[in-house]
Amino acid sequence: MVLVRVIEKSDLYLKAIVDGITPPLINALRRVLISDVPVLAIDDVIILDNTSVLYDEVLAHRLSMIPIRTDLRKLPKIEECEQELVDPSLCQVRFELNVEAKEPTVVYSRDLKSDDPSARPVYEDMPIVKLVPGQKVVLEAYARLGRARNSVKWQAGLAAYYYYPRVNVVDKATDKCRVCMDVCNGALEIKDDGSIVINDVLKCTFNKWKACEQICPALRVGWDENKYVFWAESFGNIPIEDMVREGFRILKGKFQEFVSELELELSRGQAPSGGLPTEEEETTQATGEELGTTEEGFIEE
Structure with a gap:
């Protein structure tokens, strides 16, 4: 089941946590919002x-x-x-x-x-x-x-996503780990005894968490494969709600068009011979039509 939780929203900006879908689907939504919303x-x-x-x-x-x-x-x-x-x-x-x-x-x-x-x-x-x-x-x-x-002049806004970070503390903090407090301001804090407390993983992007992992050996950063932080921003042409709603409408239409085309191909069934014609049969038939012949012989004019 797909779960969506909006964590930040204004007239032109939307940020949400999306859980339960695969990367191709959320990337399709991103591409539609950028290139297809009119x-x-x-x-x-x-x-x-x-x-x-x-x-x-x-x-x-x-x-x-x-x-x-x-x-x-x-x-x-x-x-x-x-x-x-x-x-x-x-x-x-x-x-x-x-x-x-x-x-x-x-x-x-x-x-x-x-x-x-x-x-x-x-x-x-x-x-x-x-x-x-x-x-x-x-x-x-x-x-x-x-x-x-x-044309870029018709671009309604921007959209992007990154994997939801999963941060684990495996050791006490070293002096280098204090740099992460500046990189991810408010996302973590280091106690006097060297223990690290993760306050809010969303206050730092996935890329910044990975950078902190390189600096601080006490952190291990992973991700949820089907959970993302997704954001979209309008350039002001249309409100963000209308932008996202239109994006979903267009994406749904693309899926419906694909299904319709697929059903049309399936409805055509197999070739009259009980199977698809071989490449040799197609070549023979095409050559006969070009020369004006049939299976019985030449066509009389």
Whole structure:
């Protein structure tokens, strides 16, 4: 049975202990959260006027890297957008940028005006370009729903995991062991008599525990093969709960698609001869079709 215990959570960050699954499954979830969870990102820019020092291409690239708040409840499913099952205009949001400098001016992400108030830059103070008096930038930009496997601008956040550390004390502490109190602050303490007390293994990552093991011979560090510390962090495009929920939905869909394809292959059954045709039979049949012959002889035209 799979057990999950959330140990830290905020609007953009989630950390949990996951117990009872294999590495391929938790790694699949990690990959989906990084590369498959969709968000909005500027993908098409129409430059109407640009007299700034930036080339049009550079300006468009800077716009594409601005994180855009994405409410997945207002947008179609990413699969519907990719397969063109819905109107493409429903999968995008239009922005306008119109700034003319009368004095030295910095154009910020907050100057982007959206047709949808809920879809706006996550960080409003991201600088886009500097303008001197007389320069201006006028453009239209379209943010589309996409996945990070196509471009990093569509990446919703990060996710990672490490094995749950298992730390055993096998001896008294030496002077070198005191370094571990700095490396793993609060995770352990050393008494006056040299005894080591493990306070909280989660206050130190698995890699740091292994580093302490090399320094301090009194520690033995192992791990649980099917128990992990898993964390995910959103870049701010979507709340962490929506990010994880969408990740599970997409991962479930991948499994269902795999099962459907497998059942389809199994339903086709065996070849009419009672088994799969041999390589020689396939070659003979293909050659006969190319030459216009059958088992009975040449085909009459």
